[in-house]
Amino acid sequence: MxxxxxxxxxxxxxxxxxxxxxxxxxxxxxxxxxxxxxxxxxxxxxxxxxxxxxxxxxxxxxxxxxxxxxxxxxxxxxxxxxxxxxxxxxxxxxxGNGFTISGPHERPLLIAGGMGIAPLFFIAQALNKIQKHTIKMFLGFSTSQEVVLVDQLKGLNIDLSLTTEDGSLGIKGLVTDLLDEYLRQELNKKPVIYACGPTLMLKKVAQKAITSNLRCYVSLEGCMACGLGICQGCAVKAGNSKDKPYYYVCQDGPVFSSEMIDWRAI
Ligand SMILES: Cc1cc2nc3c(=O)[nH]c(=O)nc-3n(C[C@H](O)[C@H](O)[C@H](O)COP(=O)(O)OP(=O)(O)OC[C@H]3O[C@@H](n4cnc5c(N)ncnc54)[C@H](O)[C@@H]3O)c2cc1C
Ligand code: FES
The missing domain is CATH 2.40.30.10 (Translation factors)
Structure with missing residues (x-):
């Protein structure tokens, strides 16, 4: 550091x-x-x-x-x-820890809500260098005026689907609607999910991934005063840890495997 x-x-x-x-x-x-x-x-x-x-x-x-x-x-x-x-x-x-990058033969699926696109662009850059399969991305914003970086993402060889909540650009609805549809049709592809965005969006993505038995990494945002594991302001309840009731988003995260978090507490 x-x-x-x-x-x-x-x-x-x-x-x-x-x-x-x-x-x-x-x-x-x-x-x-x-x-x-x-x-x-x-x-x-x-x-x-x-x-x-x-x-x-x-x-x-x-x-x-x-x-x-x-x-x-x-x-x-x-x-x-x-x-x-x-x-x-x-x-x-x-x-923080950063994402675990999937192997060249796996199928990454990036899911970003709003500013969740910020860290996912960096992982898209990294995946683009090693991936054998097309990288799929679902990107959601509230309205067309908020939509950014679509052309740059396409330049990274990404198969991009866009939603806006008001329908002013792309498909009308939530980015998680695209995930529902994808899992209905292509669950057999066993994608590795990387998600970042509003907490409730992440909760939905993580819970879907858990019930579909998919690997899924979510990047959480917490209130961070120090960023160094000192203030405890960023604690989230652990889902599966026997010896650690809470994780600090700044130190243990911000990226967590979906089953690590107790989503019922969010
Ligand atoms: C690990 C991590 C990475 C982040 N990466 C980005 C990024 O790449 N781009 C980006 O735009 N933002 C990012 N954020 C959020 C960003 O840190 C906050 O938006 C910023 O600190 C707000 O500062 P402010 O002084 O403008 O707002 P403040 O005056 O501190 O807060 C204004 C309003 O925003 C809300 N708010 C503040 N922080 C957050 C938060 N983390 N999540 C949700 N609501 C919040 C407050 O509750 C308040 O209502 C990240 C947060 C974390 C924890
Ligand atoms: S921000 Fe202070 S402990 Fe995480």
Missing amino acids: LEETVLIEFNRQIGKDTWLMGFRSADLASLAKPGQFLMIHLDRNTKDPLLRRPFSIHRIQDRNQLMILYKIVGKGTLLLSSLKEDDPISVVGPL
């Missing part, structure tokens, strides 16, 4: 309240794995917000350029969006 001050290379809006930021760090890029995250302090001189904010590593390109994809939801992300090229930010990471 490193703490580094990096200079922003770009920070631009790419969708409704959605921004893409890039910066360079050879050290962070060499350590980072898909599914890991960074704790970012926006400005050392400000006490508001005081705490670092967690963001998934969205992508690495040109060997040492890292990107985060973020949505403005509050004070910290609004401040982040105001930063310009060459502004410094302090970054701690890479943190």
